[in-house]
Amino acid sequence: MKYKSGLLAGLISLAAVLQAQIINKTPLSERITGYTIRAVLDADAKTVSCTMEAFWVNRSADPVPDIQMHLYMNAFKSSRTTFYRERGGSPGSGELDRGWIDITSFTDGNGNDLLSLMEFISPDDGNTEDRTVFRVILPEPAMPGDTVFIKTGFVTKLPSRIIRTGFSGDFFFVAQWFPKFGVYEPAGMRFAASGGWNCHQFHANSEFYSNHSVYDVEITLPARFITGSGGLLMSETTAGDLKTVIYRAEDIVDFAWTAWPGYSVVNDRWRNVDITLMLPHDRIKQVDRQLTAVKNALGYLDENVGPYPWPHLTFVDPPAIGAGAGGMEYTTFFTSSSSYFVPSFFYLPEMVTVHEFGHAYFMGILASNEFEEPWLDEGVNSYWEQRIMDHFYGKNSGMINHRLFKLSDIAMGRMNYTRFPSRQASSNAEFSWNYPHGTYGIITYSKAATILHTLEGIIGTETMNNVFREYYRKWAFRHPSGRDFINVVSEVVRKEHGLKFGPDMNWFFDQTIYGTGVCDYKISDILNRRITKPEGPADLSDGASASVDTTGPQYTSIARLERVGELKLPVEVLIHFNNGDEIFETWDGKARYRDYEYQGSRKIEWVKIDPEYKNKMDVNLVNNSMTTIPERTPLRRIAGRIASFTLFFLSIMLL
């Protein structure tokens, strides 16, 4: 492309600034896109007026005729947008309620006015009322290696009903607020058949797929506000009633910020990472809980996946009036969720903090496509969240740790999946908006995490960690697909276990991630038949008993196992005999049934499938064991407690 020299020089200097190293010594990503934004917050009108200069580099071998960008704030414009059609409800009827983004000017690097060439498109559902994606046909195609510069002015109006973004009174959470480039995917990238823009509309369940970018953002707003963002604060100046803050962020996929006069700001440090926590004054007692949680997550992911590469991290515990902004992730900036009083045995705030921080890795560093493969983002992240919570807050108490009852985070995720009535309505191979019957949350978060715990049970925790270390090494600051992840799994498993699990792990993922079957193995029976006439020599082959007594009564003992579900996974079986012997068997789990038969003087007392509880996908653990001597004491105790509770309840409630 040819550019007017003055403007071109200015824009090239923009690119130079954005490519410069201020935060890290070397770029972490390719920096295909970059943004310089000057924003002014009108706290009364609830608008942000901006000018933005941005670039996109065509790193593909394709001549690209257009650019495609997000305008996600338009999702809050009416109840007819794709976002509201999917989630139901409306942004509100008042002028102040709705959110929108209005582009006032749009020029290219040559100063050509492209505003008239802007065209809204709806690549996902054809909804003409949805204006969250637009395309501009460039005057000349961007050739391989070309940089497309744009300069635009726009006004963003924030919605009053905060769903991820918006305002409430003086509380502002400003996300999805500027025009952002989609991702141009050349042929072969994420197994794409041909090159093209990957630029999805704003959906109820997904919003992230972007290039790693550099952001220089200058925000002017009333001086009473306390601000925070995903960038590093470069300067803060006050002039009269206004102040201007300048942030710089490098190699992150999205930039969001918040402003509220009611924040308390707490600073801490983990190794070389400066941590900033912003929360309401009322919740100052929860600072330790929040900081401990984020440091736990930092340490665990750093050790088992890869380094957290930025020297800064900001997270927000939004006030009750801004609760709709809670539980969101913007790589170096995320929001937790809490309230004034959360009992110390209930780890919900910690869980949200760990989860949202984890997105710095899964979608932030490993920038998968949340729209097309949400399991790779939310599912993988939930898996790590559950591991972290149960590691630091107790194996059986990662979610609730009360003396009366405990609940592990892994168990909670598993129960969400196994008890979900529509668990077989969809596989994980769906775009985020195509999950039927409200299955998105359970299939994407809970089922995917449970699948990964099961994989960990099969290949071992250390191999699983090595899988993620390799995944990080290979795909950090790139755009991996699900198949890329699976290839890494296969590669690492083959390297560490040889062909024990086959040439690749596709057999596992094809059944679980890409399948809808359930896993259920059961013990159907235990038989101990007395042998009246010897039928052959006693079974000495198992080696479990050093000396087999053949003088007393002899038995044929059989443990009967069945595969009830569709999934075929390796099964471990522990068989216990009345003389204390134990035999550990492995079954490939493929046939519909399997009998284990032994002869000798001993009788089978009990049998357990998956004695170490590795297969989290098994939807029924009750039928995984059977004993000839049922132990009723725990049930008697429960019944006794219910009786006592009922009596005390009656004595309290009755006058």
Next chain:
Amino acid sequence: MKIINSLGTGFIRVVKAVKGIIITWFCFYFLVLTFVYPLRKSLDFTFGSSMITERLADGFDFEVFADLGNALPSILSFFSTGFMITFFAGFLLNAFLTAGLFGSVKKDSGRFSAPGFFSAGALNFWPFFLISLLITFGIIFLFIIIVLLPVSITAMAETLPERSIFLVSLVSGIVFLLLIPVILLVADNSRSFKTGHREVPALKSIGKGFSLTSSDFGRSYLMMLILILGQVVPGIAAILFLPAWKPVTGGGVFLLLVVSQLLFFARLFLKTWRYASVTARMDDILLTNTRGMEIQQVNN
């Protein structure tokens, strides 16, 4: 001094009526057993020969129950319905047994008579039922007005600091708890009056309960507070010790049952002491009023 006298008289009366308390305990235990025993049997049946019950050794495990699959809703439905039926049956039973207990502690001397206990229960069943029902609705109404409404309104107010919900809950909760002794005084005075005045209708007894409560409010309130605090002790003991006790043998489970029943019996005993003390106090007030009227008549 008057409080100590009432408590002392009440204690003597309740000791004499201890057989009535044993009858009351047994009736309630039997009632709860009709709910819990079938529940336990259905749990036994549902878990069958599974060894997953091992995981219940350390306490309640959500995951174990969640894996019961289709049996879980049946068990939950059994539990919730059974609990509600037990509560309503308990309400009726309580009206009968409380009438018996009030009848037993009304007498200042004499031995406990089982026929007398049951006869008092039968005679005053309906009035006691009505009084209990009205007072219970009164408590629910007060709870809505004093606690639920202020907390809900505060929670909806966006401009208030978050801690205000906590403060409002705390203050309204304390106010409500301070009102509980007053309500119990009214209930006990009403029932005690009704026991001694069979001809008076139940609603009039409630009115009398209010007037007796207000006639010597300070002392009666203090006495009721002492008695309620005494009743709380076995409850706290049950909350603190019973959940932490996790017996692993059948004998241990039986011992746990015995201890929990002893604590429940202690609560029943203290509750009956409350009835007896309020009755003794009421007798004092009525006697003083009668003497006052007699002196006035003599003077006239």
